[in-house]
Amino acid sequence: MAAAAPARPARGTVLAAATLTIMAAAIIAPSLPQMREAFAGTPGADVLVRLTLTVTSLAIAISAPLSGIVADRLGRRPLLVAGLVLYALTGTAGVVVGDLYLLLVTRALLGAAVGAIMTAISAMITDWFDGPRRASFLGLQQAFASLGGVVFLPLAGLLATVSWQLPFLIYAAAALIVPFALLTLHEAPRPEPPGPPAATPGRSGQRTAARVTGLYALALVATLVFYMAPTQLPFLLAGFGTGPVVTGAVIAGSTLTSAAGALAFPALRRRLTSATITTVSVGLLGLGWLLAGTAGTVVQIAAGLLVGGAGVGLAVPNLNLRLTELAPPDRRGRVLSGLVTGIFLGQFLSPLAVQPLVQAYGLAGAFTWTGVAMAAGAAISLIRTIRPQRKGEER
Numbered sequence: 001m002a003a004a005a006p007a008r009p010a011r012g013t014v015l016a017a018a019t020l021t022i023m024a025a026a027i028i029a030p031s032l033p034q035m036r037e038a039f040a041g042t043p044g045a046d047v048l049v050r051l052t053l054t055v056t057s058l059a060i061a062i063s064a065p066l067s068g069i070v071a072d073r074l075g076r077r078p079l080l081v082a083g084l085v086l087y088a089l090t091g092t093a094g095v096v097v098g099d100l101y102l103l104l105v106t107r108a109l110l111g112a113a114v115g116a117i118m119t120a121i122s123a124m125i126t127d128w129f130d131g132p133r134r135a136s137f138l139g140l141q142q143a144f145a146s147l148g149g150v151v152f153l154p155l156a157g158l159l160a161t162v163s164w165q166l167p168f169l170i171y172a173a174a175a176l177i178v179p180f181a182l183l184t185l186h187e188a189p190r191p192e193p194p195g196p197p198a199a200t201p202g203r204s205g206q207r208t209a210a211r212v213t214g215l216y217a218l219a220l221v222a223t224l225v226f227y228m229a230p231t232q233l234p235f236l237l238a239g240f241g242t243g244p245v246v247t248g249a250v251i252a253g254s255t256l257t258s259a260a261g262a263l264a265f266p267a268l269r270r271r272l273t274s275a276t277i278t279t280v281s282v283g284l285l286g287l288g289w290l291l292a293g294t295a296g297t298v299v300q301i302a303a304g305l306l307v308g309g310a311g312v313g314l315a316v317p318n319l320n321l322r323l324t325e326l327a328p329p330d331r332r333g334r335v336l337s338g339l340v341t342g343i344f345l346g347q348f349l350s351p352l353a354v355q356p357l358v359q360a361y362g363l364a365g366a367f368t369w370t371g372v373a374m375a376a377g378a379a380i381s382l383i384r385t386i387r388p389q390r391k392g393e394e395r
Contacts, residue, residue: 009184019148025056030157034164059111060344067119068337076124083116091171138317142262216342223346254309261313279381284311286374293368
């Protein structure tokens with residue numbers, strides 16, 4: 001059973017913290033060209049400046065499992081507060097740090113902070129709610145995370161026109177949430193540890209572990225594909241003669257429909273199974289990327305991203321909910337931290353994994369073939385979902 005639902009201030013605090021997660025790595029993207037000029041005297045500056053963006057995602061992926069252990073042993077509230085403080089300190093460090101290598105260190109520590117925040121709020125939500133209310137709030141969590149990107153990324157672009165350092169000030173938003181976390185959040189009673197492992201049937205435990213691993217892999221692949229939007233789309237749109245403003249608007253549109261998909265998730269979950277929603281989300285992502293890859297106009301590319309964004313918006317809360325159902329209450333932090341790892345490892349690997357496709361088929365071809373692969377995966381999933389139902393009807 002979940003603990004009693006918290007008051008509105010506590011729920012608002014958690015949702016505010018969620019807005020800080022999706023945009024964490026990408027918020028300095030508009031500053032990269034100016035950063036390269038500012039650190040031109042540093043050997044390898046061209047590569048190192050790009051690493052300031054990707055090292056954060058890698059650090060999130062690596063540190064999240066440790067955050068899961070801390071969440072289960074010490075509690076969700078201490079982890080969240082510590083993550084918010086570290087986020088504010090390391091995120092705003094870019095305003096004053098003048099050494100590129102030191103900046104990379106602060107960006108890696110920022111990743112550790114994001115991993116802590118995401119793990120803590122996911123575990124806290126699953127402690128608070130169960131059943132349809134849990135599905136509803138997990139959808140809200142993902143919607144707020146997406147809306148954070150919609151608000152903060154354009155703001156970062158505006159600040160970057162003044163100075164490459166100013167976008168780093170946005171990370172100070174975490175400091176505003178810390179007092180609310182201390183005042184409104186209370187640690188839910190943690191469940192007693194389960195019985196000895198021998199009491200759990202071996203095959204059942206193996207099946208559960210396999211399902212959890214499969215969900216992690218799905219999160220990695222879906223994020224890897226979706227992250228083609230910020231990493232590859234600017235170059236695809238450049239072929240249509242678009243500028244930074246249009247590119248930013250198109251990418252922000254995919255984030256906005258991701259929020260819409262997350263808000264629609266609770267209603268869909270009441271009508272559809274988790275497996276069916278997985279099929280729908282993968283299918284939407286595949287369809288969206290097919291539209292983008294075969295598009296002849298910017299409007300068609302934008303339409304593809306809107307469709308794909310909705311698919312990701314459905315996928316993340318669905319994976320969160322399914323993992324919560326599979327995890328013992330005393331291990332939820334650790335199990336959910338694996339989802340954080342999968343998501344941000346997908347972000348980090350996306351440009352590396354997609355580059356061979358770009359070299360072989362071009363940017364449009366990379367989107368097209370990725371869309372074909374995702375659509376095929378959705379078709380296979382649909383067949384596997386329908387077969388057991390038909391067998392049950394025959395019996």
